[in-house]
Amino acid sequence: MDSTEFREFGKAAVDFIADYFDTIRDRDVLPSIKPGYLRPLVQSEVPQQGEKWQDILKDMDRVILPGITHWHSPNFHAYYPTANSYPAIVGEMMSAGLGVVGFNWIASPACTELEVVMMDWLGKLLELPKEFLNESEGPGGGVIQGSASEATLIGLLAAKERVVRRLMAGNSNMTESEIKGKLVAYSSDQSNSSVEKAGLIGSMIMRLLPSDDKGRLTGKILTEAIEKDKKSGLIPCYVIATLGTTPTCAFDDLQELGTICNEGDIWMHVDAAYAGAAFTCPEYRYLMKGVEMAESFNFNPHKWLLVNFDCSALWVKNAKYLVEAFNVERIYLQHKHTGVAPDYLHWQIPLGRKFRSLKIWFTMRTYGVEGIQKHIRGHIELAKYFESLVKQDERFEVTTSSLGLVCFRLHGDNNLTQLLHDKLNNNKKIFTVPCKFRNKFVIRFVITSRLTEHSDIDFAWKEITSLTEQIVSSPCLSKQKISHIQEMNSCEKVNGRVEKSK
Amino acid sequence: MDSTEFREFGKAAVDFIADYFDTIRDRDVLPSIKPGYLRPLVQSEVPQQGEKWQDILKDMDRVILPGITHWHSPNFHAYYPTANSYPAIVGEMMSAGLGVVGFNWIASPACTELEVVMMDWLGKLLELPKEFLNESEGPGGGVIQGSASEATLIGLLAAKERVVRRLMAGNSNMTESEIKGKLVAYSSDQSNSSVEKAGLIGSMIMRLLPSDDKGRLTGKILTEAIEKDKKSGLIPCYVIATLGTTPTCAFDDLQELGTICNEGDIWMHVDAAYAGAAFTCPEYRYLMKGVEMAESFNFNPHKWLLVNFDCSALWVKNAKYLVEAFNVERIYLQHKHTGVAPDYLHWQIPLGRKFRSLKIWFTMRTYGVEGIQKHIRGHIELAKYFESLVKQDERFEVTTSSLGLVCFRLHGDNNLTQLLHDKLNNNKKIFTVPCKFRNKFVIRFVITSRLTEHSDIDFAWKEITSLTEQIVSSPCLSKQKISHIQEMNSCEKVNGRVEKSK
Structure with a gap:
C-alpha cells in the first residue's frame, strides 16, 4: 500500500x-x-x-x-465509562502515524517532554498537591501508564522497595528475602479486582478488609488489621485507598487512612480510576481531602476524561523508589542526556511506550476546562435525573447513588432484581452489570457515553419499567425464579475454567 | 467537536x-x-x-x-525495528473509533473472537506447533500482549503457579511461601533487560548465565547452574531462551535447552521478540528447532511484522496456569457465556484491553504471505549488502551478522569505535546504538524501516566512512580520546539518578 x-x-x-x-x-x-x-x-x-x-x-x-458491544452508545450503562472523543481519536492516529517508541528521552524527545507537561496539565486541572507535579522542585512527578492495574502494581513494587531499603539501612537482622516475605498490603473488600491481582503478581499478602455500610474502609478496621499483623511479626507496607469503588462508587476517607499510613511509614496509594475525573470540578474536590498524605495517586483519563484508552495517569511523590525498583540499565539504552530528562522506561513495567500524551493534548485543547467540566457535570446531572425516576416508582429502591452511578433494585427478594437484570441484557436495548452490596443484588446504572441525553435516560427507564411489568405480572414467576437460580449455579461452576470457543 | x-x-x-x-x-x-x-x-x-x-x-x-527521533526513517538503524505500516495505522484508527474494551467475551465479542483467529493466523504463518493454537484441541492458545516484557513476566508467573501446585500436591512439607522463596529462573547475560525486570517484579531469583563466544546460552552452563542451585535447596522453575538476542541477534539452541527443561520440569519460555518474524520464511525456521519443548513462545509483530506497536504475540501450551495465576473474578465481570469463550482478562496483567487484532487483520490481508516474506527477505538482503560494504574496507571488522543486524567496529582500541559512534549520532544523519560484546565495543547497524533501499545503505556507509576519515586523519586523536573517556565516565555516574527536565 x-x-x-x-x-x-x-x-x-x-x-x-x-x-x-x-x-x-x-x-x-x-x-x-x-x-x-x-x-x-x-x-x-x-x-x-x-x-x-x-x-x-x-x-x-x-x-x-x-x-x-457498543461502549459509546447512549444505552451503554455497564461497568464505568471508557472514554472516547473525536480529538482523542485523531491523537491516536497521530501517535500511530509517527510510530515512535519513547522509552527514553533520546528515543523521541517530544514523546517524553510532552508527557512531562501533560501530566502537569492534568495534575493542575485536578488541583493535586504540588509535590506530585513534574515542574515542582523535588523528586515527584507524573507518568502515563496503560491501566490502573499497572499503577496499583507499580505502587506496590515501589512501596516494597522503600520498606526493604529502610529496614536494610536500619541494621535489621533480616535478609532482603525475609523482609519481602513478611510484607502486607491492605485495601477494602470493595476495591477493584486489579488490587487483588497486584498482590498476586507482586507476591505481597493482600488483605481485603471489610468495608462499612457505606462501602468505605474505615481507619478503625485498618488500624486493627495493622496491629494484628504487627503482633504476628508481619510488616505493613502498602495501603490502596479507593476514591470511587467499582461496585458503588464509594469513597474512602483519605484523611483518616492517610494519617494512619504516615504514622506507620506505610505507602498510601490512591486509586481514583473513575472518580478522579470529577476533581476537575472544584465542587467535588472535598472527596479527595487528605490526598497530600498519599505517596501515589492514580486516575484514568481513559475512563471519564474523554481521552481514549489506554491512558492512565499516575503521580508519585518520590520517583526514586520506582526507578530503583525497575532500573535494569543496558548500554544500548544509555545516551548522552541520560539522567537529565526522565527516562520513563524506569517508571513502568514494559520497555516500550507509545506517544500517548498526544491524545491528552488534543483532547484538553479541544474541550478546554469549560468543556471538560460541562461533560462531567452533565453526566452527574443525568444520573440524578435517573435517580429521581427510580425514586418516583415505589416498586424500586435506590440503594446508592454517587457521581454518574446509580445502584437500584426491586423491593423484595434478590432474585426479582436478578431476573430483571437478565431480562434487560437479553433484550439488548440497554446494557447494565450487577453487583452485590451488603447482601443485596443491585443493578448498576452508569452514565457512560458522551452522547447520552435526557431522552436516552427516558428510553432506559421505559425499558426497565416495561420489563418489570413482565416480571411482576408473570403467572409463572416462581418457576422462572427457580430455573434462573439453577442457571446461575451452573454458571458459577464453569467460572474460572479454561474453555475456548472452537 | x-x-x-x-x-x-x-x-x-x-x-x-x-x-x-x-x-x-x-x-x-x-x-x-x-x-x-x-x-x-x-x-x-x-x-x-x-x-x-x-x-x-x-x-x-x-x-x-x-x-x-524518526523511527521510520530509512536512516534509523538503532535498537530493533518498531513496526509501522499504512494498513496497521488504519487498524489503529478503527480500534480507537470503535473504542471497545474487550476484557471478557461479552464486553465485545468481536474483539475476543478476532483475536482468537488472528493468533491462529500468526501461529500458522510461523508454523508453530499445533498445541499452541486456539483452534487445537487441548488447553493451549494465543493472546495479544502489550510487550515482550509482559509476556516474559506472565510466563514467569505461570511457571511459578505450576511449580507451587505441583509441589503442594506432592505432599511437600514446605508452605507455599517457602516454595516461592526458593524458585529460580535462568537466562543468558545476553537476554533483554526486560528479563531481569521480570525477575524483580515477580520476585524470583534471576540468574543471567554467561553466554558462549557466539552469544548463546549453552546446555552445559544451564545444567551446571541448575545442579548447583538444587544442591543449595533451591528450586529451578523458569528458563527464558532467547531467539535473537538484543545485542547481536544470537540464537539459543532450543533443542539443547528444551531437553534440560523438560527433564527437570522447568518451564521454558521463548523470547523471539525481534527474530520471530523471520519464521514467516521457511528458510529461517531451523533457528527455532526444538520450539515444541517450550511452554510459551513470544514474538512481537510490532517489531518486524509491520503491525504498529503495541502488539506482542504470546502462545502457551496450557493456559490453565495463566488463568489460575490471575483469576480474581468479580460478579460484575461474569456473564452468561462465562467459560465458553476465553475471557482474556485472565491471560494478562491489566484488566482493560483494546481491539488490537484489527491491526493484525488489516496488515496481514494487505500484504499477504508473499508481501510479508518479501519485506523480511528484503531487510535481510539489505543487511547482507551493508555487511559486504564493511568487509570491503580493511579499517573495519564485522564482529557478528544475523538477520537484519550487522555489528561492526574499527580495528584497534575500543575508543576508536566509541568515538565514531559519538560522531555519527552527533551528526544526526543516521542513528545507531552501540553494545559491548566479548569486551569489544561495537556499533549495531539494523535495517528497521520498511522504506529502506540500497541507496539508503550507500548513504549510511558514506556517512560512516567520511566520519571515519576524520578520526583516522585527526592530529589530536589522543587528546580527543582522553576527553571522550572522561565524558563517558561522568556519564556513567549520573546513570540511574532521578533527575527531571525542569
Missing part, C-alpha cells in the same frame, strides 16, 4: 467512524451473536496474496459490527 | 501522516533540540476555552516534529 492508497483508505476510515457515531442509536447496544460466530466468517489463515483495502473495509460491516 | 469537524480534522491528519512519510528522507533522523525544549513552546495549563482543530494541527509542525 502506497501513500496514495493510504490517503484513500484512511479517509474512508474517518468517514466510517463518523458514520458509526452518527447512527449509533440505531443499533442494539448488545450484539445478537453466539460464541464462535466469527471464525466461519473469515479465512482460516493469512491469504497468500495481498487484498484490496476496499474489501477489508467492507468486512468491518460484515464481520466486526455484528459482534460489537 | 461534532462529527462534521471530525471528518475534516481526521482527513487532515491522514494527509499529515502521508505527507510525513512522503518527505521522511528530508529530515535528519535525530532531532536538534536540547532537554527541556518543549515546555516553553506550550501553554502551562489546560486552556479555559476549547481551541480550533486547525490550531492544534499547526502545532504538530511547530512543537512536535522538531523533537521527534
Whole structure:
C-alpha cells in the first residue's frame, strides 16, 4: 500500500467512524451473536496474496459490527465509562502515524517532554498537591501508564522497595528475602479486582478488609488489621485507598487512612480510576481531602476524561523508589542526556511506550476546562435525573447513588432484581452489570457515553419499567425464579475454567 | 467537536501522516533540540476555552516534529525495528473509533473472537506447533500482549503457579511461601533487560548465565547452574531462551535447552521478540528447532511484522496456569457465556484491553504471505549488502551478522569505535546504538524501516566512512580520546539518578 492508497483508505476510515457515531442509536447496544460466530466468517489463515483495502473495509460491516458491544452508545450503562472523543481519536492516529517508541528521552524527545507537561496539565486541572507535579522542585512527578492495574502494581513494587531499603539501612537482622516475605498490603473488600491481582503478581499478602455500610474502609478496621499483623511479626507496607469503588462508587476517607499510613511509614496509594475525573470540578474536590498524605495517586483519563484508552495517569511523590525498583540499565539504552530528562522506561513495567500524551493534548485543547467540566457535570446531572425516576416508582429502591452511578433494585427478594437484570441484557436495548452490596443484588446504572441525553435516560427507564411489568405480572414467576437460580449455579461452576470457543 | 469537524480534522491528519512519510528522507533522523525544549513552546495549563482543530494541527509542525527521533526513517538503524505500516495505522484508527474494551467475551465479542483467529493466523504463518493454537484441541492458545516484557513476566508467573501446585500436591512439607522463596529462573547475560525486570517484579531469583563466544546460552552452563542451585535447596522453575538476542541477534539452541527443561520440569519460555518474524520464511525456521519443548513462545509483530506497536504475540501450551495465576473474578465481570469463550482478562496483567487484532487483520490481508516474506527477505538482503560494504574496507571488522543486524567496529582500541559512534549520532544523519560484546565495543547497524533501499545503505556507509576519515586523519586523536573517556565516565555516574527536565 502506497501513500496514495493510504490517503484513500484512511479517509474512508474517518468517514466510517463518523458514520458509526452518527447512527449509533440505531443499533442494539448488545450484539445478537453466539460464541464462535466469527471464525466461519473469515479465512482460516493469512491469504497468500495481498487484498484490496476496499474489501477489508467492507468486512468491518460484515464481520466486526455484528459482534460489537457498543461502549459509546447512549444505552451503554455497564461497568464505568471508557472514554472516547473525536480529538482523542485523531491523537491516536497521530501517535500511530509517527510510530515512535519513547522509552527514553533520546528515543523521541517530544514523546517524553510532552508527557512531562501533560501530566502537569492534568495534575493542575485536578488541583493535586504540588509535590506530585513534574515542574515542582523535588523528586515527584507524573507518568502515563496503560491501566490502573499497572499503577496499583507499580505502587506496590515501589512501596516494597522503600520498606526493604529502610529496614536494610536500619541494621535489621533480616535478609532482603525475609523482609519481602513478611510484607502486607491492605485495601477494602470493595476495591477493584486489579488490587487483588497486584498482590498476586507482586507476591505481597493482600488483605481485603471489610468495608462499612457505606462501602468505605474505615481507619478503625485498618488500624486493627495493622496491629494484628504487627503482633504476628508481619510488616505493613502498602495501603490502596479507593476514591470511587467499582461496585458503588464509594469513597474512602483519605484523611483518616492517610494519617494512619504516615504514622506507620506505610505507602498510601490512591486509586481514583473513575472518580478522579470529577476533581476537575472544584465542587467535588472535598472527596479527595487528605490526598497530600498519599505517596501515589492514580486516575484514568481513559475512563471519564474523554481521552481514549489506554491512558492512565499516575503521580508519585518520590520517583526514586520506582526507578530503583525497575532500573535494569543496558548500554544500548544509555545516551548522552541520560539522567537529565526522565527516562520513563524506569517508571513502568514494559520497555516500550507509545506517544500517548498526544491524545491528552488534543483532547484538553479541544474541550478546554469549560468543556471538560460541562461533560462531567452533565453526566452527574443525568444520573440524578435517573435517580429521581427510580425514586418516583415505589416498586424500586435506590440503594446508592454517587457521581454518574446509580445502584437500584426491586423491593423484595434478590432474585426479582436478578431476573430483571437478565431480562434487560437479553433484550439488548440497554446494557447494565450487577453487583452485590451488603447482601443485596443491585443493578448498576452508569452514565457512560458522551452522547447520552435526557431522552436516552427516558428510553432506559421505559425499558426497565416495561420489563418489570413482565416480571411482576408473570403467572409463572416462581418457576422462572427457580430455573434462573439453577442457571446461575451452573454458571458459577464453569467460572474460572479454561474453555475456548472452537 | 461534532462529527462534521471530525471528518475534516481526521482527513487532515491522514494527509499529515502521508505527507510525513512522503518527505521522511528530508529530515535528519535525530532531532536538534536540547532537554527541556518543549515546555516553553506550550501553554502551562489546560486552556479555559476549547481551541480550533486547525490550531492544534499547526502545532504538530511547530512543537512536535522538531523533537521527534524518526523511527521510520530509512536512516534509523538503532535498537530493533518498531513496526509501522499504512494498513496497521488504519487498524489503529478503527480500534480507537470503535473504542471497545474487550476484557471478557461479552464486553465485545468481536474483539475476543478476532483475536482468537488472528493468533491462529500468526501461529500458522510461523508454523508453530499445533498445541499452541486456539483452534487445537487441548488447553493451549494465543493472546495479544502489550510487550515482550509482559509476556516474559506472565510466563514467569505461570511457571511459578505450576511449580507451587505441583509441589503442594506432592505432599511437600514446605508452605507455599517457602516454595516461592526458593524458585529460580535462568537466562543468558545476553537476554533483554526486560528479563531481569521480570525477575524483580515477580520476585524470583534471576540468574543471567554467561553466554558462549557466539552469544548463546549453552546446555552445559544451564545444567551446571541448575545442579548447583538444587544442591543449595533451591528450586529451578523458569528458563527464558532467547531467539535473537538484543545485542547481536544470537540464537539459543532450543533443542539443547528444551531437553534440560523438560527433564527437570522447568518451564521454558521463548523470547523471539525481534527474530520471530523471520519464521514467516521457511528458510529461517531451523533457528527455532526444538520450539515444541517450550511452554510459551513470544514474538512481537510490532517489531518486524509491520503491525504498529503495541502488539506482542504470546502462545502457551496450557493456559490453565495463566488463568489460575490471575483469576480474581468479580460478579460484575461474569456473564452468561462465562467459560465458553476465553475471557482474556485472565491471560494478562491489566484488566482493560483494546481491539488490537484489527491491526493484525488489516496488515496481514494487505500484504499477504508473499508481501510479508518479501519485506523480511528484503531487510535481510539489505543487511547482507551493508555487511559486504564493511568487509570491503580493511579499517573495519564485522564482529557478528544475523538477520537484519550487522555489528561492526574499527580495528584497534575500543575508543576508536566509541568515538565514531559519538560522531555519527552527533551528526544526526543516521542513528545507531552501540553494545559491548566479548569486551569489544561495537556499533549495531539494523535495517528497521520498511522504506529502506540500497541507496539508503550507500548513504549510511558514506556517512560512516567520511566520519571515519576524520578520526583516522585527526592530529589530536589522543587528546580527543582522553576527553571522550572522561565524558563517558561522568556519564556513567549520573546513570540511574532521578533527575527531571525542569
